[in-house]
Amino acid sequence: MKPKFRITRAIDFKRVRHLGKTYTHPLAVLKIAQGEAENSRAGIVTGKSIGNAVVRNRAKRRLRATLSKFLPFLLKPSDLLVIAREPINNATSVDLMNAVRQLLNRAELIDPEDYDAGRPAS
Numbered sequence: 001m002k003p004k005f006r007i008t009r010a011i012d013f014k015r016v017r018h019l020g021k022t023y024t025h026p027l028a029v030l031k032i033a034q035g036e037a038e039n040s041r042a043g044i045v046t047g048k049s050i051g052n053a054v055v056r057n058r059a060k061r062r063l064r065a066t067l068s069k070f071l072p073f074l075l076k077p078s079d080l081l082v083i084a085r086e087p088i089n090n091a092t093s094v095d096l097m098n099a100v101r102q103l104l105n106r107a108e109l110i111d112p113e114d115y116d117a118g119r120p121a122s
Contacts, residue, residue, distance in 0.1 A: 001068040007043030007079060012036075016043065016081040023106050027088045027096065028063070030103040035077035040109075042067050042080040049086050059084045062093070066100050074109045 007013060020031035035041065044063045046056040063082055071080075088096070104110045 001042065001064045001071070004037075004039060005041055005068065005071045007041045007081070012041075012079065013043050013045070013081065016079045020079075020081060021107070023103050025085075025099045025103050027085055027091050027099040028103065029083040029085065030107060031081040031083070032107050032109070033079045033081075035079045037079075038077060040071050040074045040077050040080065042071060042082060044082050044084070046084040050084055051089060055089060056084075059088050062088070062096055063100075066093070066096050069097075070100060070104055070110065074104070075111065076109065078107075078109060 007016070016031050016033040020033040023030045023032070042064075044060045044067075046059050048056075050056045050059055063084060067080070067082065082100075091099070101110070105112050
């Protein structure tokens with residue numbers, strides 16, 4: 001994910017965590033707050049319940065790769081916080097893509113008719 005699409009400051013993580021609207025899925029939790037930048041940004045959180053550092057970093061990399069396909073095409077600029085849940089360790093990449101798509105769809109950030117496999121329809 002490009003740096004312009006990342007949330008890096010602790011104050012931004014706190015703002016999204018406390019002010020954001022929450023959407024849940026068995027693999028992840030999505031919190032959304034109004035964006036302060038001109039583009040959408042995302043931050044990823046993995047707790048110790050996911051596993052050791054190697055497992056947590058792998059989960060973050062997988063989520064980051066999946067989100068990077070959606071972020072440039074979101075309907076409105078938002079700050080997203082994705083919190084991984086433990087079943088993410090056993091999920092396939094297709095499961096992860098479907099989970100993120102479902103969360104973004106429920107948050108009304110993507111148009112389900114125009115979207116297939118993380119890419120806008122041509």
